[in-house]
Amino acid sequence: MTMTSGERVIELPEPALKGVVSFEEALAARRSVRDFADDRLTEKELSQLLWSAQGITRSWGGRTAPSAGALYPIELHIVLPEGLFRYVSRGHKLVRISDQNLFRSLAGAALGQECVQHAPAVIVITALYERTERKYGRRGERYVKMEVGHVAENILIQAISLGLGAVPIGAFYDDKVSRVLNLPEDHKPLYLIPVGRERK
Numbered sequence: 001m002t003m004t005s006g007e008r009v010i011e012l013p014e015p016a017l018k019g020v021v022s023f024e025e026a027l028a029a030r031r032s033v034r035d036f037a038d039d040r041l042t043e044k045e046l047s048q049l050l051w052s053a054q055g056i057t058r059s060w061g062g063r064t065a066p067s068a069g070a071l072y073p074i075e076l077h078i079v080l081p082e083g084l085f086r087y088v089s090r091g092h093k094l095v096r097i098s099d100q101n102l103f104r105s106l107a108g109a110a111l112g113q114e115c116v117q118h119a120p121a122v123i124v125i126t127a128l129y130e131r132t133e134r135k136y137g138r139r140g141e142r143y144v145k146m147e148v149g150h151v152a153e154n155i156l157i158q159a160i161s162l163g164l165g166a167v168p169i170g171a172f173y174d175d176k177v178s179r180v181l182n183l184p185e186d187h188k189p190l191y192l193i194p195v196g197r198e199r200k
Helices: 025-028 043-054 103-109 115-119 129-161 174-181
Strands: 010-013 074-080 082-090 093-099 121-127 188-196
Touching: 025 129, 025 174, 043 074, 043 082, 043 121, 043 129, 074 129, 103 115, 103 121, 115 188, 121 129, 129 188, 174 188
Parallel strands: none
Antiparallel strands: 010 093, 074 082, 074 121, 082 093, 121 188
């Protein structure tokens, strides 16, 4: 992906609704990949990965991953060489938040894991618990944690169907990830998912 320094919004390509790898084949091939080649992801690959996680599939706003009460507390950020971006489901686009390369700092917040530092992209899944807890009270926390699992699995299976590898990372300091990404106070990081082509 190439963009000018002043460009803040990237309209992503339309996601494909049919692939060449069956769901069963993707499940059979899924495994955690931590060693990535240097190749950057294409805009089409980024589009497909982000759509699989939180893309809109219904005219009323329904998304690819189920959500209790259709409240959608999950937010996606993605760390790329060009900077930090937030995925916006409506309009299927990326909004640049920072033009800094944050891989090293993010890896430091994730206990120094090299796959976080050397992946061409790291998808960061965050949650706004309050969106769900407003309706469901204390049980909302459980529903949000279920939802992050749905979203993460969609990304992992989609990565396989694209010929990519990925690994879900839960070992990180929440407060440090929040500081590195300058997340709003109500955005709680739940998962880091480095993704790219496996190094051969």
